[in-house]
Amino acid sequence: MLKTDRFNYAQTYIEHSYKELHIPAGENGNFLMEKNALHIWPRKNFMLIALPNMDGSFTCTLFFQTEGEESFAALKTENDVEQFFKKYFADAIALMPDYKKVFFANPTSSLPYIKCYPWTYKNKVALIGDAAHAVVPFFGQGMNCGFEDCRILGELMDEHGDDWKTIFPLYQQSRKPNADAILELALNNFIEMRDLVADKKFLRKKQIEKMVANAFPEKFIPAYSMVSFTHIPYAEAQRIGKHHNELLEKLFLVENLEEKFSSDEIQEMIKEYL
The missing domain is CATH 3.30.70 (Alpha-Beta Plaits)
Structure with missing residues (x-):
């Protein structure tokens, strides 16, 4: 290539x-x-x-x-x-x-990472896995991301047979944004692991995140869980995670949140982000 x-x-x-x-x-x-x-x-x-x-x-x-x-x-x-x-x-x-x-x-x-594009050549060759998007290991998703390439490629083959002219563009257009997203998530998770897990604000936000997730398990999935335990695309999980973080920042500023958590005011604030 x-x-x-x-x-x-x-x-x-x-x-x-x-x-x-x-x-x-x-x-x-x-x-x-x-x-x-x-x-x-x-x-x-x-x-x-x-x-x-x-x-x-x-x-x-x-x-x-x-x-x-x-x-x-x-x-x-x-x-x-x-x-x-x-x-x-x-x-x-x-x-x-x-x-x-x-x-x-x-x-x-x-610890290198790779970004490249396009991932296909003349409807004959397609890059998958690390060949297309090697990532740093801090989210533990490198192999899973490669497996997801295979799943998406397989689904497109089921739908379009051997029409590689159609399959390859759809494959790379689908996967490239998600590969970029998991790389960014992994790099950010390195900062979180080496630094923020010792930060009081970060730990408090994690407590709040757990409170919201327990109260709304079907609508609020923590970012780590979205990435690691669901089929939500990485780019979508990243977008939702940023949106949820806005909520956590607001709740962090609420004094005595545990006492006020069930109040109409707090519940309405949360629902605006779900």
Whole structure:
């Protein structure tokens, strides 16, 4: 595709890279932390996360600046790594007895994303998945987005048979806005995970979001749930999420919201956004 005329292509690396670490299972294969959770150590511009595995261990990932005074490039010795973890992740050290050795044994990997268009060529070739829209991993939707390409392409084939002249334009016109949307959502979710989860206003808005979702489960679906657990297109979920955030901002300003939540005034305010 790069050799064809008028093919737009951009590969962009974010300023962070990542490295995998490891929390082993405890005695008898027990989990050393809550197993039904994503664990995050947010540190403003970087973070450590841990996800549970079936064997009782956790796969940890450090997302950290690639270059700079505090960065992967600056951690050159085991002592550098030890001082860094003691400063920022002291509580995690006890869970990772071999973290210094693992740090240097595992590679430091970059985080690129790809945007390109068109995705088809002469009704003969169509790009799908990462070939068309590689994304950063912070929403966990890269593979799902590729599967959704397949679903949409399959539905168009069911409808139009082998009329590729019709199928390919409809496919890329449908999927490109959604691929762009999940990329933006993933980049924003990185900021949320590494920074905002430690912000009092953000946490309060999450409480309010849960209140509204519980009161109106059929009409108010949190943005994360729309993306992860429904077939709502990414672009539509993004649009609805921005609309809902306007409501959450208004409700955030209401003092003693829990006491006033059932009032006609608050209920009418909410319904205006549903």
